[in-house]
Amino acid sequence: MEENFNPVARTRANYYTPGSPVQFVCVELLKGDVSGEHAVCLTFKNISKVTLTALEIHFKCKGVDGVILCEDRFEYRDLEVKPGEMFGMDDAVFVTSKAITSVDVSLCNVYNGKRVVHLDAIKRVRLPAPKRLSAELEKALEVRMNRPELKYQPQVFENGWYCACGAFHPKEEDTVYCSECGCDRILLQNALNTLLQPEQPAQTEPELETPLAPQPEQEEPTRIMGAAPVQPAQEEPTRIMGAPRRPQPQEPAAEPTRMLDDGMREQFPDRAARAQAEEGTRVMPAASRRAQPAAQQPEPDYEDNEEYEDERDSVAETLIRWVPPITAVICAAVALCGFVYYQFVL
Known part of the structure; x- marks a missing residue:
């Protein structure tokens, strides 16, 4: 009498065997619709680059309170499993009513024709539990990737990576495509990052536009201000600097020389004429005033000295x-001028 077994529960494996060409994927519990008995089916995947022909395993089925209901070996024979394919889900390894x-x-052992790989001595590695997505993020990711049952957050570890469907792919598999749901790991991670940061593009555009808008307003006043004062600023120093620079060649040592030579002016009339000519080139024309009191007062040299000191005071005032x-x-x-040259010439 044939009996149909319907799936009751399905649990993914939370460990894997490093270096194995076969990965234990999940265990599925089925229940008969007539007898009510439970059948245990195991699913494996070929993660190697060759075709597998046989597999030997050792299993334990536990009931309530951890009681071992069955412990035995099971062999999958006459297989022809290609790389990436799954097998074992149609074979019941144990049937019980409990x-x-x-x-x-x-x-235990994996066969590729006559070649065998012994896995008994390899210690199994426990996997971290996958992280469940929120209900809203789960629906959004399913719509974006056009895939159902994407309930978990994609994760990458040192020994492999988790797909959003919950499938674990060890590094021995060496693939970026999930063999169960068909998702691309990179595209899946990019889609999730976009969903986690939906407002990032909207915030980036105003930040780029803000500094660019006022730039023309800052450049226009610079060009207007630079055009008006260029010519007056260059002409004013030329006219003003001419006045204070004229008394600079008059050295104080020249005046004592003329005061000491008063007694010699009659003997050297040419020198006296040159002295009068030199006095006439001064900015403050005091030479004529000094000539008249020189004949009336007995000490013309001191008067001339006082006038010279007054003249220097006026020049100093002008300079200050x-x-x-x-x-x-x-x-x-x-x-x-330098700013205008930099803005318009360079």
Whole structure:
């Protein structure tokens, strides 16, 4: 009498065997619709680059309170499993009427024709539990990837990676495509990152537009301000600097020389004429005033000295009054010319 077995529960393996060409994927519990008995089916996947022909395993089925219901070996024979294909889901390794709570599976030997790989001595590695996505993020990821049952967060570890469907792919498999749901690992991670940061593109555009908008407004005042003061700033220093520079060639040592030579002016009239000519070139024309009192007063040399000191005071006043503003104007003109040259010429 034939009986149909319907799936009751399905649990993925939480460990794997490093270096094995076969991966234990999941255990499935089926229940007969007539007898009510439970059948245990195991699913394996070929993660190697060759075709597998046989597999030997050792399993334990435990019931309530961890009681071992069955412990035995099972052999999958006459196989022709190509790389990436799954097998074993149609073969029941144990049938019982009692409730089964867990199944432990150990890989023993894997065959490729006459070649065999012994896995009994390899220690199994426990896998971290996959992280469940929220309901909203789960639906959004399924729509974006056009795949059902994407309930978990993609994760990459040192020994492999988790797909969003919950399938674990060890590094021995060496693939970026999930053999169960067909998702690309890189595209899946990019889609999830986009869903986790939906507002990032909207925030990036205003940040780029904000500094670019006021740039024309900042450049226009610079060009307008640079055009007006260029010519006056260059002409004003030329006219102002001519006045204070004229008394600079008059050295104080020349005046004592003329005062000591008063007694010799009659003997050297040419020298006296040259002295009068030199006095006439001064900015302050005091030579004529010094000539008349020189004949009336007995000490013309001291009067001439006093007038010379008064003249120097006026020159110093002129320098103190005009040098600071002239210097400020020159500095401003030089800075402005350099700025205009940089903006319009370069």
